[in-house]
Amino acid sequence: MPGRPHGDELSLPAPEPEALALSQALSQEIKEHIASTGPLSSERFWQHALYHPTHGYYHNGLAKFGAGGDFITAPELGDGLAYCLARWCAPLLAELSAPVILEPGAGTGALAASLLSALDTQNCLPDAYWILEVSGSLRDRQRATIEARVPHVLERVRWLDTPPEESWTGLIVGNEVVDALPPRRLTYFEDRWHELVVTTDSDELVWVRGEAVEADLPVEACQPGYVTEDVPMLAPWVKAITDHLERGALVLIDYGYTRREYYHPQRTSGTAIAHYRHRAHDDLLWMPGLQDLSVSVDFSALAQALHAAGMAPAGFTSQAQFLIAFGLADYAAAAGMDGSPQSLATLQEVKQLTLPSEMGERFQVLLAQRGLELPSLPLNQLHRL
Numbered sequence: 152m153p154g155r156p157h158g159d160e161l162s163l164p165a166p167e168p169e170a171l172a173l174s175q176a177l178s179q180e181i182k183e184h185i186a187s188t189g190p191l192s193s194e195r196f197w198q199h200a201l202y203h204p205t206h207g208y209y210h211n212g213l214a215k216f217g218a219g220g221d222f223i224t225a226p227e228l229g230d231g232l233a234y235c236l237a238r239w240c241a242p243l244l245a246e247l248s249a250p251v252i253l254e255p256g257a258g259t260g261a262l263a264a265s266l267l268s269a270l271d272t273q274n275c276l277p278d279a280y281w282i283l284e285v286s287g288s289l290r291d292r293q294r295a296t297i298e299a300r301v302p303h304v305l306e307r308v309r310w311l312d313t314p315p316e317e318s319w320t321g322l323i324v325g326n327e328v329v330d331a332l333p334p335r336r337l338t339y340f341e342d343r344w345h346e347l348v349v350t351t352d353s354d355e356l357v358w359v360r361g362e363a364v365e366a367d368l369p370v371e372a373c374q375p376g377y378v379t380e381d382v383p384m385l386a387p388w389v390k391a392i393t394d395h396l397e398r399g400a401l402v403l404i405d406y407g408y409t410r411r412e413y414y415h416p417q418r419t420s421g422t423a424i425a426h427y428r429h430r431a432h433d434d435l436l437w438m439p440g441l442q443d444l445s446v447s448v449d450f451s452a453l454a455q456a457l458h459a460a461g462m463a464p465a466g467f468t469s470q471a472q473f474l475i476a477f478g479l480a481d482y483a484a485a486a487g488m489d490g491s492p493q494s495l496a497t498l499q500e501v502k503q504l505t506l507p508s509e510m511g512e513r514f515q516v517l518l519a520q521r522g523l524e525l526p527s528l529p530l531n532q533l534h535r536l
């Protein structure tokens with residue numbers, strides 16, 4: 152599989168002076184940290200680069216989503232994803248008493264606003280909509296989005312600092328949140344897995360091979376020089392968000408693979424990727440705080456984590472198949488095909504959501520339930536996980 156280009160090969164657009172200063176301050180802090188405590192694991196590096204309380208990517212308030220940012224997610228393209236999710240959610244909400252929707256990692260609040268609006272139209276709003284969000288600046292943004300688009304339901308929305316700690320019933324809906332969890336980068340060397348860690352060389356941040364570590368990865372990946380990732384916090388995170396769900400279901404959408412595809416012998420440089428102003432590259436240490444970092448999701452590991460947490464994985468399919476099964480054609484038809492700007496924008500959105508070369512096949516949907524029968528999923532691929 153082809154390697155991804157490095158930041159300098161791409162000649163990435165120069166950051167504005169204010170953003171540059173912010174990244175330099177964060178880099179300096181990371182270097183001081185390394186000088187005092189030694190090299191940083193990739194998980195710790197991710198924590199600094201994405202979640203440093205003031206300068207981290209998800210906390211610093213700079214534009215990230217949409218045309219003026221670094222990447223675009225499905226809810227930012229339009230209402231199509233939410234329209235179909237609402238179709239999936241509606242019969243389940245009707246089955247539950249006092250249901251809540253919990254959305255971890257809500258970005259700009261676009262999905263929350265569109266989903267609440269679609270559910271309102273179907274007359275099946277949940278009693279409450281909880282957003283579990285780590286970023287203060289994004290919380291402000293989410294509130295503003297919801298207030299602007301569905302002001303009459305704002306009172307149902309609550310922001311959580313930690314996963315629910317009391318028993319609740321409802322649905323967990325997450326888009327592109329699992330890929331943001333910090334990974335452990337690993338390389339295979341002399342018959343052992345070793346962590347890749349971040350240190351300094353001539354005042355530059357660099358990756359070096361660290362200690363040998365235990366890693367439960369497929370034998371196909373055990374070849375000299377192979378680089379890959381796993382996500383140690385995946386299972387604890389899944390357990391935390393599902394722990395007190397008494398009855399309900401979960402839908403997580405993200406880019407990723409089954410375990411067999413993830414640790415394919417030819418995927419020799421892993422899936423970790425940086426996004427800056429809509430360019431994807433593999434220079435993960437470039438300008439900490441200014442670019443998004445993520446890894447593809449190992450959906451087999453995610454299903455395993457759900458199972459271990461007492462949820463029953465119930466469905467797995469591509470985003471395209473899921474959206475087609477839950478009404479995307481009706482969404483497109485409602486916009487009309489009259490050549491108006493609105494209909495053309497919807498057509499474009501539908502293409503981006505479903506084409507294999509866009510999000511359609513790269514993004515997968517995993518469904519799970521606890522004590523609730525889910526609508527049947529055509530072409531369910533759960534057996535592949």
Ligand SMILES: C[S@@+](CC[C@H](N)C(=O)[O-])C[C@H]1O[C@@H](n2cnc3c(N)ncnc32)[C@H](O)[C@@H]1O
Nearest residue numbers: 209224255256257258283285286326327328331
């Ligand atoms: C790539 S963005 C996706 C945003 C949104 N779901 C969308 O589709 O546009 C990742 C989101 O997850 C949030 N996030 C990252 N780690 C998180 C965690 N451990 N718990 C909850 N949210 C988290 C980020 O702050 C951000 O809102």
